Amino acid sequence: MQKYLKWSVMLVLVVALISLVPMGCAQETVIEEGDTYKVGAVFDLTGPTSNLGIPEEYTVDMMVDQINDNGGINGHPLEVIVYDTEGDNDKCALMTTRLIEQDEVLAIIGPTRSGTSLHILDTVTTAEIPLVSCAANIGIVTPVGERYWIFKTPQTDKEAITEIYTYLQSANVSNIALITDTSGFGAGGRDVLIADAADYGLTIVDDQTFDNDDTSMQSQLTHIGGTDAEAVVCWTTDKDAATVALDMQTLQMEIPLYCSHGIANMDFITAAGDAANGVIFPAGKLLIVDDLPADDPQKDVLMQYRQDYEALYGEGTMSTFGGHAYDALSMVVIALAGLDEGITLSDARTAVRDGIEQTTDFVGISGVFTMSPTNHLGMEPGSLAMIEIVDGEWTWLK
Amino acid sequence: MSADQFLQYLISGLTIGSIYALVGLGFTIIYAVTRIINFAQGEFVMLGGMLSFYLISAAGIPLGPALILSVLIAAAIGAIMYLLAIRTARKASVVSLIIITIGAAVFIRGIVGVGWGVDAVRPPYFTGYKSISFLGAYIHPQDLWIIGTTLVVVVLLHLFLSYTMVGKALKACAISPVAAGMVGINPRAMALIAFALAAAIGGIGGVVMAPSIGIDFNDGFKLGLMGFVAASIGGFKSPIATVIGGLTLGIVVSLAVGVDWGPFTSAYKDAIAMTVLLLILLIRSGRLAAEERES
Numbered sequence: 001m002q003k004y005l006k007w008s009v010m011l012v013l014v015v016a017l018i019s020l021v022p023m024g025c026a027q028e029t030v031i032e033e034g035d036t037y038k039v040g041a042v043f044d045l046t047g048p049t050s051n052l053g054i055p056e057e058y059t060v061d062m063m064v065d066q067i068n069d070n071g072g073i074n075g076h077p078l079e080v081i082v083y084d085t086e087g088d089n090d091k092c093a094l095m096t097t098r099l100i101e102q103d104e105v106l107a108i109i110g111p112t113r114s115g116t117s118l119h120i121l122d123t124v125t126t127a128e129i130p131l132v133s134c135a136a137n138i139g140i141v142t143p144v145g146e147r148y149w150i151f152k153t154p155q156t157d158k159e160a161i162t163e164i165y166t167y168l169q170s171a172n173v174s175n176i177a178l179i180t181d182t183s184g185f186g187a188g189g190r191d192v193l194i195a196d197a198a199d200y201g202l203t204i205v206d207d208q209t210f211d212n213d214d215t216s217m218q219s220q221l222t223h224i225g226g227t228d229a230e231a232v233v234c235w236t237t238d239k240d241a242a243t244v245a246l247d248m249q250t251l252q253m254e255i256p257l258y259c260s261h262g263i264a265n266m267d268f269i270t271a272a273g274d275a276a277n278g279v280i281f282p283a284g285k286l287l288i289v290d291d292l293p294a295d296d297p298q299k300d301v302l303m304q305y306r307q308d309y310e311a312l313y314g315e316g317t318m319s320t321f322g323g324h325a326y327d328a329l330s331m332v333v334i335a336l337a338g339l340d341e342g343i344t345l346s347d348a349r350t351a352v353r354d355g356i357e358q359t360t361d362f363v364g365i366s367g368v369f370t371m372s373p374t375n376h377l378g379m380e381p382g383s384l385a386m387i388e389i390v391d392g393e394w395t396w397l398k
Numbered sequence: 399m400s401a402d403q404f405l406q407y408l409i410s411g412l413t414i415g416s417i418y419a420l421v422g423l424g425f426t427i428i429y430a431v432t433r434i435i436n437f438a439q440g441e442f443v444m445l446g447g448m449l450s451f452y453l454i455s456a457a458g459i460p461l462g463p464a465l466i467l468s469v470l471i472a473a474a475i476g477a478i479m480y481l482l483a484i485r486t487a488r489k490a491s492v493v494s495l496i497i498i499t500i501g502a503a504v505f506i507r508g509i510v511g512v513g514w515g516v517d518a519v520r521p522p523y524f525t526g527y528k529s530i531s532f533l534g535a536y537i538h539p540q541d542l543w544i545i546g547t548t549l550v551v552v553v554l555l556h557l558f559l560s561y562t563m564v565g566k567a568l569k570a571c572a573i574s575p576v577a578a579g580m581v582g583i584n585p586r587a588m589a590l591i592a593f594a595l596a597a598a599i600g601g602i603g604g605v606v607m608a609p610s611i612g613i614d615f616n617d618g619f620k621l622g623l624m625g626f627v628a629a630s631i632g633g634f635k636s637p638i639a640t641v642i643g644g645l646t647l648g649i650v651v652s653l654a655v656g657v658d659w660g661p662f663t664s665a666y667k668d669a670i671a672m673t674v675l676l677l678i679l680l681i682r683s684g685r686l687a688a689e690e691r692e693s
Binding site for chain 1: 399400403406407409410411413414417511516517518520527529531536537538541607610611612614616617620621651652653655656663664665667668
């Protein structure tokens, strides 16, 4: 009997504790004058795509220092809480929930990759908090009716592929071969490559795939070599693209290699060495900023970003991926600057969302952005440049 | 498929297969002596590759000595892993020991990721990058090194096991640890040698394949898995069987890409390889069962 009594007292206590928790939260946080504005970030700081996530974190750190040195946002210091997703969907969702509930951030930037971004759409939509993704897949912001809280900054696969196909068409190429990886990025690119080829008079004569980190792509390339393809289009990120370039060199294939904007960093050139020369890909103008004409609207912003970034982290370290985080955080900061004082957390989140949606002619690293209720990417055309690697350097194909 | 192409698929398959075989050899050696499947085997390969890169580019040691040093360090880490993780838990069941090796793998991967970062590295090629033309097909000089090293390693290993005292003792342990103990062979010393030897062979694999495939802290798992498959096809029996298993797997994977089987494109290459593995295992287990019935 004694034992049962003990258990029932425990039970009552536990039930009481559980019911107390929501009551404690009923008092919603109010943001007062001078309070720190907290923004969350989820990036791939470790794992296979850490070379994309690390420049994003570096960029955010740099911007936070710059903003706070200049007195913050209307007297509010800015804090960005960065968590590592490890490139893992579940870890990313966990960290996002932590940002929303425990850290009470006003908006979230990231995640780094399409896969992780798509994975947390429901979490942020249910929590009613704005998210500005740094990933490529167009599905992150479409259909826009279901993506009320979601925005993104990088160019989509579609824009990059349009750029490549337009270039191929002008070079009078008609037969192409695809080699893509089986990850979210490669498979997403492959879908668009297949769907759009006919619009540019292109025929896909071979369609090969590989898994990330496969040790060799020679067999697939040998298969391509047996067709009458005039160009190879490869959709993957830098490490595997380097393997493709190196294997094409080994097989002494003469046809040109076109890659995605996923190779827009020095890692690709370092890894592929001599085989990188002649590779053509579309990328943000950051890589060829010195060649841009003075009247290009992005020139000043790009020069400043590169100067600031390389002063902190070293010569030749900047990449377009850091630029995606720059654009995302900048738009959040502009929206934060329009906040009223003394409003509740949920009202502030709504106001930040509305502010991001009203972004007009924001000149960023990846392009010039004008958001609207029907367009949550908002990038104006002409944001990409076709680049060829010549003697280990990026060269603009004007 | 033209004859040139067929030859190219074979050559590419031999290279991939040699990589699998080099990883698989370590599994076979440790399994034979201790009955443990060492899931940290792929990590020794990763370590060999990473060590060679950092010794050459950061420490500035010339290629030859750097490669030897990488292999020796990998072997030492293998021995330390045995002494610290396996020997201290020797009373545990084999299944527990296998789980310990998974823990060791995660540990090694984590240390390398934190210490050297997560970026892929490519040490320099041993002898340039100009590919060699051979009857209409091409082969990269580094791939010749990979294939050649595999053959040399398996021949040396065979000679070691057949003609030296220590090698014979290892073999005796593999056949019957109890009987080996009775004639004065120390099974724990043999297990230590097996771990160091397996780690050294993994390290050799790492240093020859790293320039060709590029290596990062995370690669050990996938390489280990393919090596495990190679060793399974070989039946964990002998080094030669393992190498045959690895080469078979490599060639099947390569040809699976080359042959146009209607809707089966290169996306199915791993599925085809795994089907071949299943068939081989099924046939073998049937034969084993038959042998048991007879005896």
